[in-house]
Each structure stands twice: as structure tokens, then as C-alpha cells.
Amino acid sequence: MGSSRNYLAFRLHRRDFAIDAAVVRAILPAAMLRPVRHPALSGTVVHAGREIPVLDLAPKLHLEPVPGLHPQVVIVVEHEIDGAAEWAAFPADRVSGVLAPFSRSPRPGWIRTAGRPRRILDYAALLRLDRSGIALACRLS
Secondary structure (H helix, E strand, O other): OOOOOOEEEEEEOOEEEEEEHHHEEEEEEHHHOEOOOOOOEEEEEEEOOEEEEEEOOOOOOOOOOOOOOOOOEEEEEEEEEOOEEEEEEEEEOEEEEEEOOOEEOOOOOEEEOOOOOEEEOOHHHHHHHOHHHHHHHHOOO
16 A cells, blocks of 8 residues: 655665655755754754754764765754744755655555665654753754
């Protein structure tokens, strides 16, 4: 059975992921990333008049650094904190495109497309892992 939900496919530390395309608000060049001194952040980006925290997801996903690999894009997503819509972002190696999966993978949390299987990134769940740091980061804007 196919899914009517579309996913944005991307790579992070040379691993394939997908995120619900409905939560994506922008894809920005990584050159827009501005450094900040905060342990949970890679920096911030300014988009649509907002300063948006950019979170480093690699530690939360247990991904090892890849020498010489630098993010090319920043993916901005909308999420909810205490009932209010907020924007946050994460760096990615690259975006592959918007995909409509033809089936769910037998493995929970994965989708199958015409290409290889991709892990579905539950961005909201990752934000809940570090509520204090993320809430502080989101108050930057």
C-alpha cells in the first residue's frame, strides 16, 4: 500500500534520511549559517525576517564526523513548543529531492522509494530529547 505523504530526501554524514515534506519551510545554502556559542547549535540562519537556530543532529543520531565533509544546505522546519509554532533548522550534506514512497519498509521508521530505503527523521522527537537547550535556542529569534 502506498503513502500519500511526501518526504524530503537528504543526506547527513553520508547517511540517507527523509523528513515529512509538510514541515519543511525552506532549504538554504549552508553559507548563510552564522556561528553562535551554544553547545546544542551549529549556528543560526536568518530567513523571512527570523533568526532561526540550527541544531547539530549528528550527536543525537549517533553519527560519527566524516573528515572533509561539510554541509551544503540548511533545512528549515516548523515544529511546536508549548503549543506555539516555531522554526528550527539542521545542516545536511545535500538534498536529494521530494519523494513519494511506494511502500513502508518492513523496518519501522523507514520508507522505501524507487531508490534505496531511507530512515524517517522524526524531528519533533529529536527536539524533545533536549527541551531545555532547544527551548533556549529557539528564544534566539
